[in-house]
Amino acid sequence: MKNRIAFVCIGQAAGNIGDLLAEKGYNVFAINTSKEDISTLRNVKHTYHIPGGLGCSKDRDVAKKMLATSYEQIVDQLRSYVTEDIIYFIFSAGGGTGSGFSPWFIDILVNDVFVEHDPDYPDEIIRTRTVGAVTILASETESPRARENTYNCLGELSSIDGLCNIFLIDNDGQGDLRTVNKIFVDLLDSVLTIPEKHKSREGNIDTSEIVKGFSTPGLSVIAKVGSKANMSSILEKLRSNIFAELDRDPDSKTISFVLSSTIKPLDYSTIVAEFGQYVDEFHTFNQECNLVMLTGLPFPKARVNRIEEHLREDASRLSTQNKNNSSTVLKSELNLLGGAVTRTVPRREPESPENPKTSRRDELLARIRKR
């Protein structure tokens, strides 16, 4: 899979993860507004410092403005360094650079740059690359700004048409973040290397099945447990690991594919009972561990609501504190994900004489410039 998938890491947390992926031999391109952040990378071969950037100090709007001014150069760099057909963007949601920059950049790429028009159906687009995301949620012990950024970033991310798998790494309740990075990279690499490492007469997973698993819209989680683990510890690990906790209510039982390499056959009825009916499963066996990936899961509403509630408490404390000052410190676009998803980026209107067709890129860049 190393010749099929590449990682674009935006911001510092992402760079830390990218460095581990590069060490394992993946193609990684790191982008940052801060030269200092880039200088800490040891293994990443392709880096780009956005000209004039001094970091965004958790200000998402500054990052969006830098995207608007340097967009063309970044796309050129991306095209020259990243030729793989599957691209995963990694970024933290709590900072400025990765959080502000990534959702809109991904939207432009997926809906404007990596597209071709079908000659037979000119209104239909064919996506030329598969794009996924790995997003890190700030912990609830971090600052209101970091949590507000997380909330708004998730709102934007959840509204991108054409985006494939999203891995939501959750820093909340985790210990050392470097360990979180290592666990994630190990899980991802374990799944991506199944076709070359795990072979069994009882069933194999080939590259096309991995590609399918990594091209599904929705959230994904991976669990890896020891060879002696039973089904209930596999299910438990799928729920409580480094990823954002999945909802348990019956409406949230939505899932697309199950990919697994295990010691014994999985009990699929327990997966259906716990996560919902899958569309298909791809399995193989090995002698060392139980490795399971689920795709097509819904956004974790309970976790997002928890961020919102905590932010509301902060907002009320801050407004009491600043009662002589009429400006509000927090400016969350709250209720982005609580019910139906509200788009922060409006959908493209149908073309008409009053509304000439603009590209997704023009639309998003114009919105940034208006801010």
Ligand SMILES: Nc1nc2c(ncn2[C@@H]2O[C@H](COP(=O)(O)OP(=O)(O)OP(=O)(O)O)[C@@H](O)[C@H]2O)c(=O)[nH]1
């Ligand atoms: N899992 C993990 N989280 C990290 C790491 N480094 C920072 N974070 C988290 O990422 C958020 C901060 O984002 P950064 O990636 O440092 O920010 P940035 O994109 O560089 O943006 P600015 O520095 O604000 O311009 C906070 O929520 C941190 O807790 C890391 O190595 N691993």
Ligand SMILES: [Mg+2]
């Ligand atoms: Mg930074």
